[in-house]
Amino acid sequence: EAQLEPMMLLDPTDCFPDRERCVVHSVRYMMQIFSLKLAKVPVNTSSVQLYGCIAARDCLDSLLNYIVNRSRDDPITVHQGSLIEMTGPKRGITMTSPVLVEFDMRIRKGEQEEDDLQLIDGAIDCELTTPSRPSTNRINGDCGAVDITLARVPGAVEATIDVIISKVQSGFSLSLSSFVFAGGSHEGIELFCGTIGESCGLTRRYVIAVQMGSWMHLKFNVGQKGSEYDDLERYCRFKADIHGCDCRQIILEHASISLKVTWLIVR
The missing domain is CATH 2.60.40 (Immunoglobulin-like)
Known part of the structure; x- marks a missing residue:
């Protein structure tokens, strides 16, 4: 067991024995x-x-x-x-x-x-x-x-964003942007813009550098095909951390969007 601890400490997603006060992985x-x-x-x-x-x-x-x-x-x-x-x-x-x-x-x-x-x-x-x-x-x-x-x-960690869209009732347009704190303000990054016709996971995982302790905001714009109404906007936010992952779910009238953000230290 004594020999296993240092090896486990090399894995920033599951830092043992104390993830909260880890001194091995740094920004x-x-x-x-x-x-x-x-x-x-x-x-x-x-x-x-x-x-x-x-x-x-x-x-x-x-x-x-x-x-x-x-x-x-x-x-x-x-x-x-x-x-x-x-x-x-x-x-x-x-x-x-x-x-x-x-x-x-x-x-x-x-x-x-x-x-x-x-x-x-x-x-x-x-x-x-x-x-x-x-x-x-x-x-x-x-x-x-x-x-x-x-x-x-400065002082950044890696955020990997996974998006799964399920329970699709009808086709809709979707744009996804990330806003991260950089140089004194939040700046946007366009991650996805396209049409969703069926349940799926977005084709790639999105990797973002986020300053430790700051908030990463995700913005969704959803438009119903043939709808007279303006696009629907939804927001969620995640606080940057050295370890672990955060999950969210957005329930819409015509689909469900599941989000998973995994925090890592670039080594």
Whole structure:
């Protein structure tokens, strides 16, 4: 038993013997990417089909941690000035040392890949001087530009959000956003925007950096198909913690939404 305790202490989801006063797992600086926006597109083009990747490498893992990862066979249609849907990260991005953000995004033009246009290609270093208040940097490329908004969040923990939608009575539109405290105010991150037609779990888990002791707010906008009424808004909030998980359930007229937020320390 004496040999098992240190091994169990390495697991921040179930810290034994005293989760409340744990001194083994501690908060750290993390990067949070709030949004990616298509800032410029080729002249006379209102929307484009994008594919490719944007990913981060931090000191914990030299492998790519994808923020966007789309194949040419599964592009996304984006208008100038609109958000580019983020598909990651898969885990929190630690920022106790500079983070490398790599990108290779392309515009699909026709049947052959050689006809496609290079939107952006290259890499940027995000230094430790990155402010805690979200700031926007423009990545210029051969055929357009992307704006990336990010911040270095002090004393942060990792929140993983799982969403399951059940008891669906009829189809509805759903948008989900997270608001976290950063640089003195709460800033929003769009997590999901789409249509729900049947019971399901949202296709990915959402990973957010949250400052320890602050509140993470989740906002749901629900619209009934063919309804004359305004979208229904629902809110819930979760207080950041080093260990454990929190669960909530939102009961709507046409569905039930179950939420689970798991708190982890990025190691």
